[in-house]
Amino acid sequence: MDSRQIEELASQWLARRDGADWSDGNQAELQAWLNRSTAHLVAFVRLEAAWKQAKRLKALSNGVPPGEVPAPEQWQLTRFFDKGGMIEQRPRSPARGQGRLLMRVAASVLLAVVGAIVWYVSAVRPDHSTPVGGVASVPMSDGSKVTLNTDSQIRIAVTETERGVELQRGEAFFEVAKDPSRPFVVTAGGKRVIAVGTAFSVRRNGNDVQVAITEGRVRIEDANERQPVKGGVDEKLLTLAAGSVARATDDGVLVQDKPVPEIESDLSWRTGYLIFRDVALADAVAEFNRYTDRKLVIDDPAVATIRLSGKFRSTQFDAFVRLLEQGFPVRAERADDRIVLVSSRHPQ
C-alpha cells in the first residue's frame, strides 16, 4: 500500500475515534492497526499532532460567539495580530448576548447531568491499579490523564468543586486539564498536592512523598491541617514551579531544583525506560526492584558503590544483569526468587 493510502486510512481512524460511539473494541482495533506497521503509526501520529494543535484555535476564538464560525475574511491575519499579538475583541450585539445566556443555562444543566454521571461512574469504579512491572494510562472525566507506574494504585473522586486523586500506593504522573474553578488535588501519605493546570508526578513510599514538576505550578499541603506542610518560615517555598523536585516527609520538605529535561528523563518510566546518570549501583538496583518480583540483591559493598549510567527497559531485568556482568567486575548468582550480585574480583 502506498503512503497516501495509509494516510487516508489513518485519517479515517482518527475521524472515527473523534466520533461519538467509540468503544473499547474500536480502540483495540485501532491499536492492532497501529501495531501492524510503523508506517501506520507515523501516519497516525502526524495527523493526530495536527488535530491536537487545531484545538489551539481556541486562542483565536476570543470575540467569536460560541457556535459561530468565523468567515475566511475574518482571518486576515492583521485582524488578530496587529497590535503586538493582541487579539482584537469584537463588540457583541445584545441579541447574541441573550443567546449566550441561554447557552450558559443549557450548559450548566448539561454540566449538572454530566457531573451526576461522573459521580456515579467514579463511585462505582474509582480504583485503578497496576501490577508489578505494569504501566497504565488512566483518562479522567475532566480531560486530565494519569499515568500509573509499576505496582501503584489510585482512587479517583471527581466532584463539582474538586478533582481528587488519592495515591494509595506507588507512583503516578499527572497531566492536569486546566480548570481554575476545580483544583486538582492529589493526596498521598498525609500530604495534599494541589494543581490547576500542570504536569507533575507523585511518588509515595509510606508517608514519604516525592513530587516532581515538569510544567506549571503546584502547592503542597498537610492533608489534615489544610495548610502548607512545615518546611520553614517561607510559605512560598511550598508553591513549587516546573523544575522542582520536592521530598515531603512528616518532618519537613526538601526542595531541589533540576532542569526540566532532567526531570523528564527521571520520569522516563512512562515510556517503559529507566534512565540512570552516574548513580550508585545500589540505587539503580532499588529502582529496578520496583518492577519485578524476582529481586536483585547486592551482597558486596564494593559492588554497591559502583557507579553507572545508561538507559534500560524497566522490565528487561535480565538484560540489565547481563550488561552488568559484561561491563563491570560483577558476577550474578541466580536463584529462583532472587539474583545476588557479588564482586567477581575477590570471590568469597
Added chain:
Amino acid sequence: MGYRYLAGVNEALNDWFAREILVHEAALVRYLSRTWPNRDEIHDLRQETYIRVYEAAQKALPYAAKSFLFTTARHLMADRLRRGRIVSMEAVGDLDTLNVPIAEASPEQRLNARQELMQLARAFSILPPKCREVVWLRRVDELSQKEVASRLSISEKTVESHVMKGTRLLADALFSRKTRNKQTDGNEAIDIEEDSAHGQQAD
C-alpha cells in the same frame, strides 16, 4: 477497565516526534524535492524517512533530532539509488550531491507562540468552507460530531469525512507547507488551495 495499557502507542515518544521531527517537515520536503527527480515519490520518501526515524527513536532518542532526520533522509535516498529503484544514477548525479547542506541541518529558531498561532490561523483559513466549519465547531466549541451534524444539517457520516479531510489538510498546512519566510507564504497558500479544491466533497 477505564484505562488501556501503553503497549503499542507511546505518548511521550509521539509528543517528541511532533515536537522535534514534524516541525521540520517543510524543510525535509524541500530537501527531498530538490534532490529526488520524481515528484510523485516525495510523499512516500517523506513517510519512509519518518518510519526510520521513529523506529530508531523507539530504541533511543537521537540527540540532534533535526540533523538525524536529514541524515536518515539522505541514507534512504542513497539506499533506493543503490537498489536501482526507479531512477538512474545520471538523473541524480552521484551520491555526493545527496549531502545535506550545513544550513539545512543546523538547528533553527523555533517559532514563538504568536507565530505558531499565525500559522494555525493560516492553515485553518485555507480549509474548504464546510470542512472549516466542522473543524471549528468540533475543536473550538467542542460540539460532538453528532451536534455538529445537526447544527450544519448534514449527516454524521459527512461530518466524519470532513474531519478526515480536515486532519490531512491541517497536517499538510501546518507541517509541510509552513514557511518562516514571508515572501513565499503567498505561493504556499495557493498551493494548498489547489490541493483542497479537488479534495472537496459534496454534502
